Amino acid sequence: MDTLGVGGRLSAKLFIEEGHQVEFGTLSVDTLLTDDETWREVKPEAIVGGFDAVLQSHFLTEDGQLVHSEALHRELKAGRSVLR
Incomplete structure (x- = not known):
């Protein structure tokens, strides 16, 4: 429940994450919007807020x-x- 699991590459032009568990092999998104600062460890240019x-x-x-x-x-x- 409330988990997105992608066995391979998670790719999107815009990925909006708002507090759910996300599991993936690799991440390939142009823009990541999140409410969680820790995403910057995965994608330094993540937009928080x-x-x-x-x-x-x-x-x-x-x-x-x-x-x-x-x-x-x-x-x-x-x-x-x-x-x-």
Whole structure:
């Protein structure tokens, strides 16, 4: 539960991580947005915070912190874009 496991290479143009366990062989993402500073050990240029730059505002608090993850997941499962 709440674990993303990729046996080989995890690749994406934009990877948004918000507190879940992620396991992968290698990481190949252009932009990594996270709320966890420790990701900088894996990808030094990871953006910690900054969700407000890419996500629609109704998923965020006023200070740009991701808070409505259930709503975010519902939109994604329905195939709707959550990006600005």
